[in-house]
Amino acid sequence: VVDIVDASALERNLYLTLQLLELEVPLVVGLNMVDVAAKKGFRIDVDKLSKVLGVPVVPMVAVSGRGVGEVLSKAVAVALGSEKVKPLKVTYGKEVEEAVERITGLLLEKLPSLCKTYPARWLAIKLLEEDEDVIDKVLKTPNGSEVLESAREIIHSLEKVHGESSQVVIASERYSLIGRIVEEVLSVEKRSLMTLSDRLDLLTTHRVWGYLILSAVVASVFTSVFVVGNLLSGLIEEWVSALITPLVPRNIGFVSGLVDGFIAGLVLVIPYVIPFYLLLFFLEDSGYLPRAAFLLDSLMHWVGLHGKAFIPLLLGYGCNVPACLGCRIMETAREKTILGLMITMIPCAARTIIILSLVGSYLGVHVALAIYALDLAVVFLVGRLANMAVAGKPIGLIMEMPPYRVPSLKVILVETYVRVKDFIFIAFPLLILGSGFVGALGDLGLSEALSNTLSPFLNFVLGLPGVTAIPLIFGILRKELTIAMLAEVAGTMDFSKVLTPRQMIVFSVFTVFYIPCIATIAAMFREYRLKKTVIISLANIAVATLVSILVNLALMSAGVV
Structure with a gap:
């Protein structure tokens, strides 16, 4: 899988990257729009980002074609196994990890056939997020209703501890991890003047x-x-x-x-x-x-x-x-x-x-x-x-x-x-x-x-x-x-x-x-x-x-x- 990440909005775009890492798919990150990021004063340590994520990260500018060939080459190399990767294992806080492990155990025990198709940990996280598609897959599998009922009890306990819905808890945990990654790989140069884009926004979003x-x-x-x-x-x-x-x-x-x-x-x-x-x-x-x-x-x-x-x-x-x-x-x-x-x-x-x-x-x-x-x-x-x-x-x-x-x-x-x-x-x-x-x-x-x-x-x-x-x-x-x-x-x-x-x-x-x-x-x-x-x-x-x-x-x- 090639994940195209907007370098000028790194924090928002890494959310999908973490989800793909959870899915345990062969992954290459195309760090797109690095030219726009540079104009905004963003400096991204590509090597460090690649090391943190454990997958190849290639800077690119899709509009001009810069870096596109290298992204495709890396994708082929990863797919064929000629480039060794060690993807980051996305982990969460103590209460969330306990919930994930309990649901993972249920899935491995009760739904082994479904766990052969999808990673058990990913299924557990998706059940915590109450993903409709995954819930539907679980219900269509023998013993699915029993697993879902037990999972909902675990979800209820997690929500009681955090005082928020499980979807919000998972999203917060992901953004917390993303924040730490961004802080490690991104530096920002201060700008004293408004850019042309800022000036245009004053006109195009003006109330008159x-x-x-x-x-x-x-x-x-x-x-x-x-x-x-x-x-x-x-x-x-x-x-x-x-x-x-x-x-x-x-x-x-x-x-x-x-x-x-x-x-x-x-x-x-x-x-x-x-x-x-x-x-x-x-x-x-x-x-x-x-x-x-x-x-x-x-x-x-x-x-x-x-x-x-x-x-x-x-x-x-x-x-x-x-x-x-x-x-x-x-x-x-x-x-x-x-x-x-x-x-x-x-x-x-x-x-x-x-x-x-x-x-x-x-x-x-x-x-x-x-x-x-x-x-x-x-x-x-x-x-x-x-x-x-x-x-x-x-x-x-x-x-x-x-x-x-x-x-x-x-x-x-x-x-x-x-x-x-x-x-x-x-x-x-x-x-x-x-x-x-x-x-x-x-x-x-x-x-x-x-x-x-x-x-x-x-x-x-x-x-x-x-x-x-x-x-x-x-x-x-x-x-x-x-x-x-x-x-x-x-x-x-x-x-x-x-x-x-x-x-x-x-x-x-x-x-x-x-x-x-x-x-x-x-x-x-x-x-x-x-x-x-x-x-x-x-x-x-x-x-x-x-x-x-x-x-x-x-x-x-x-x-x-």
């Missing part, structure tokens, strides 16, 4: 300037995505119209559908996906996002969360799937549930494509921004209602700020490439096959029947034409399919021929809020299981319907056609 900067950053990101996306879309459409469109056979719906799906992806999706991810990873790599999280802490408390929840919410603007998985950073199940519900209503890059290529292109960027503002207001209102409905209390935020740094072009391009590649290899085939399926429905005369089935809801409830039925259905697979399917079903990329301005707005609003895509549903199921996934999905549909009805009525009252 901070919000103005954040608003400017968010507005700049989405305006840039709109401008660059429109430019790229126009250029690609000209090229497609000249080279591909004339070759498409229009008498076979399935074939023309496949080609139209490919064209729609090139013209309506890719141009907006690339600039969005470039800007998102630029902000992430610069170190600005944690400052935004700190700034929004008080606002997030209004919905029962803390500032750290801002990061998954912002990730949701890229893709709801990693954002849902990012809910793991929240400390309680209550916070994870509220945050998951809010994330599913955040317009991801795919839904951003719908807003920009439909509303932005035909009605103007100011209308698109108004939809974003409406979405944000609804998301926080839903979060507030969930905060009132879900039992429990919010907790505070303790967050360490990473240093500002000049974003690495290589890192930004690699991250963007990974995201765009995922879209091309996962969403693009679905988009093309979906378009072909729609074309086949047309060949079989089923498109009209499906549209007619959903028309009562779309026409009388939302004020939308039947032509939007199939796009909304395919949008459940991938949101990118919605706009591409609309082009396929309508038989044109000029959406003003099939939708009025009011219908464009209502369609975009409904698409932003209604049921998440299948990938997001899968991610939610993984995190929340069936019951909460169903509840969140139904809540999405209810909110989408209610908000769309209100928007439609408001636009009609304002005389918007």
Whole structure:
């Protein structure tokens, strides 16, 4: 195992190192960001740290590649046994050690099969921490219930002595050991002047300037995505119209559908996906996002969360799937549930494509921004209602700020490439096959029947034409399919021929809020299981319907056609 430790935050990062030592895995420590640590005046005795931990410690700077090769070489050497190591045995205070030894004895006696898979001492420590995963493993083993009952008696005795929960006791013991290690290997040079990072923090976390900067950053990101996306879309459409469109056979719906799906992806999706991810990873790599999280802490408390929840919410603007998985950073199940519900209503890059290529292109960027503002207001209102409905209390935020740094072009391009590649290899085939399926429905005369089935809801409830039925259905697979399917079903990329301005707005609003895509549903199921996934999905549909009805009525009252 290669443990990458942030040298500029050594005390916090060594916590994981101790846990890995307890697990008794072959270990190499990569001491990353030594350049940042040096700028802060931190001097780390690498040899002494390696001697104390009993494993190889290699200084490195991952962004520039410095030391990466040596870390990998050491990892291979340790794995093959050519480099001898004597890892530190992590020991605790007298009462904790007695509890660990008693539980270890129980495990070795009653659960020998489990102790062959995992170190008995590590299992004992995890039971003291009341780790849910280890408890589950113990309960699934014969005699597990008996061992767990005895372990809980030992835990209760330990908690009675210390007056705190066993988790807090173990954490305190670890940090006490870490403190002694850090004191031995780290020296700090005094700094008399504020650094540039300190000065920037005074601005970006200021109670007035901070919000103005954040608003400017968010507005700049989405305006840039709109401008660059429109430019790229126009250029690609000209090229497609000249080279591909004339070759498409229009008498076979399935074939023309496949080609139209490919064209729609090139013209309506890719141009907006690339600039969005470039800007998102630029902000992430610069170190600005944690400052935004700190700034929004008080606002997030209004919905029962803390500032750290801002990061998954912002990730949701890229893709709801990693954002849902990012809910793991929240400390309680209550916070994870509220945050998951809010994330599913955040317009991801795919839904951003719908807003920009439909509303932005035909009605103007100011209308698109108004939809974003409406979405944000609804998301926080839903979060507030969930905060009132879900039992429990919010907790505070303790967050360490990473240093500002000049974003690495290589890192930004690699991250963007990974995201765009995922879209091309996962969403693009679905988009093309979906378009072909729609074309086949047309060949079989089923498109009209499906549209007619959903028309009562779309026409009388939302004020939308039947032509939007199939796009909304395919949008459940991938949101990118919605706009591409609309082009396929309508038989044109000029959406003003099939939708009025009011219908464009209502369609975009409904698409932003209604049921998440299948990938997001899968991610939610993984995190929340069936019951909460169903509840969140139904809540999405209810909110989408209610908000769309209100928007439609408001636009009609304002005389918007």
